[in-house]
Amino acid sequence: NPDRLALPVGTTLDRFIMRKQEDFPYATGELSQLLRDIALAAKIVNREINRSGLIDVAGAYGQQNVQGEEQQKLDVIANIRFIRALRNGGEVCTVISEEDEDMIQTGNNQGKYVVAIDPLDGSSNIDVNVSIGTIFSIYRRQSGIGQEGTLADCLQKGIHQVAAGYVIYGSSTMLVYTTGAGVNGFTYEASLGEFFLSHPNITTPKTGSLYSINEGSANSFSPGVSDFVQYCKDQNFSARYIGSLVADFHRNLLKGGIYIYPATAKAPNGKLRLMYEGNALAFIVEQAGGKASNGTKRLMEIEPTSLHERCPLYIGSTELVNKAEEFLAKERQAV
Numbered sequence: 001n002p003d004r005l006a007l008p009v010g011t012t013l014d015r016f017i018m019r020k021q022e023d024f025p026y027a028t029g030e031l032s033q034l035l036r037d038i039a040l041a042a043k044i045v046n047r048e049i050n051r052s053g054l055i056d057v058a059g060a061y062g063q064q065n066v067q068g069e070e071q072q073k074l075d076v077i078a079n080i081r082f083i084r085a086l087r088n089g090g091e092v093c094t095v096i097s098e099e100d101e102d103m104i105q106t107g108n109n110q111g112k113y114v115v116a117i118d119p120l121d122g123s124s125n126i127d128v129n130v131s132i133g134t135i136f137s138i139y140r141r142q143s144g145i146g147q148e149g150t151l152a153d154c155l156q157k158g159i160h161q162v163a164a165g166y167v168i169y170g171s172s173t174m175l176v177y178t179t180g181a182g183v184n185g186f187t188y189e190a191s192l193g194e195f196f197l198s199h200p201n202i203t204t205p206k207t208g209s210l211y212s213i214n215e216g217s218a219n220s221f222s223p224g225v226s227d228f229v230q231y232c233k234d235q236n237f238s239a240r241y242i243g244s245l246v247a248d249f250h251r252n253l254l255k256g257g258i259y260i261y262p263a264t265a266k267a268p269n270g271k272l273r274l275m276y277e278g279n280a281l282a283f284i285v286e287q288a289g290g291k292a293s294n295g296t297k298r299l300m301e302i303e304p305t306s307l308h309e310r311c312p313l314y315i316g317s318t319e320l321v322n323k324a325e326e327f328l329a330k331e332r333q334a335v
């Protein structure tokens, strides 16, 4: 009955996960447990981030802090915490992380799932107290259980994600995720150590008036990108660029808008990573009614060829992504 589905604001994440699992008669609970493992690591990383200001985080790796402890960069700490939570949780056989060149085998060869993760994106923003985020993507392994996960398990198209989400460590800490049945946002109450449902059934506006792109690279934008940026200015849109992907994405998701990281001279394939940035946010934005492409192709249809491959990213309100793609198509016709 529909009202059973409409869980009230304030429902805890645990209860939400349990009730949603009931909607999948064949669910055996592993994905639910995996989501709980990620939420646990997010709580721990949140505490580390909040403490970092107090223990004189030098930021650079290998500095001593006031306690004389070996100071680790927060993105190294976050990587350790998420991988440990996934290893201890037992549901994941293999992890790919922005922080590690190669696949990480957890030893859980019975694990059904593979996780791609950016443990702490935008960590250069930490020292200046700008919001930062964790981005994750979950796939079902294709190889048989009982062995290590394979490269093919890790290089699956975005359309094969079973779940994806992000944590934004900002003025409040939120977990936003989807398992393919809509997008829900949970706000963390540190004093209780719980995530509470605060943004049920997030849908992103079909259009908007915010555009997010680093115009410092404008001299190397392709004509189509330059023309779209000019279109945004002619429409009197607002430029909003925090330089922290999760923060820029989250704001645009809720308010409507477009985030673009195009090919530039410094980043000929764009700067952002397909497996643990683009695809995860693409799954979320599509589930929220938005769109994500590389400028010419649905992002989640891209066939990955390497763990850390980059991709141009056009993501947000459907009508704005369509408009950007129109300008890029005109550019190609003009060539």
Ligand code: P6P
Pocket: 121, 122, 123, 124, 214, 243, 244, 245, 246, 248, 271
């Ligand atoms: P630029 C942060 O380093 C990051 O990976 C994303 O979080 C952010 O959106 C982007 O890079 C900013 O890159 O080249 O504009 O400084």
